[in-house]
Amino acid sequence: MMRVKMWKPTGLALAAIAATAAIAVAVPSAMAQRDPAYAAARAAGQIGEQPDGYLGFASTPTPAIRALVQDLNIKRKAAYTERAQATGSTVEQFAFTSGCNLIANTKPGEKYQAPDGRWLTRDGSPPVRNASCP
Template sequence: MNRWFPLLALALGLGLSVPTFAQDPLAGAKQAGQLGERPDGLVGVVPGAPVAAQAVADQVNAQRLQRYRDIAASNGTSVDKVQAVAGQQLIDRTPAGQYVLSGGKWVKK
């Protein structure tokens, strides 16, 4: 285990959530099967989703990427490593019935 992993896990625990104005659209789009979690810690648009889902994904991903950069910088690691840990945590926490990207395909958990 790397020395930064405990700090990263703690930081990702609750600090990864998006601001209030984006929580409802993200949760709603995920529940509707329009967005899903990706292994890189970002959300992706599930095929067949309305165009508006992309705007939600873009907003959430911009916020997440900034948070990942901050965590990486403060822990002396790469953004890719932070994204991989975050992606796994987010996929693990995804409720049954919502989409995750697995093996390059969108699947319901």
């Protein structure tokens, strides 16, 4: 029986992934913020950041909002895939670290998903994030 050694990130590797993730999410986020429909849905609390690094629906979406979020999530996955290859991590690891950063960067009044699956509205205090977030 062949044993496969799992890659376990070191503190330095996690820091590199986190730094690269912060840059990678800036591009899709900047593109999204130029879209008035995205800004309106976010301000209305219809969509928010999820711990997995993708946008989610905090309420039942309209077909237009669903299409917008699907498009943005496809763009995020492409960015995560590119950056994960560059850092030697998996897409899932990179997306998770990006999710940590995106939730940390939410503004008061914006929705985000807590690790237990509840949708919360950011207030002035730090958001509730996964204990594994860097």
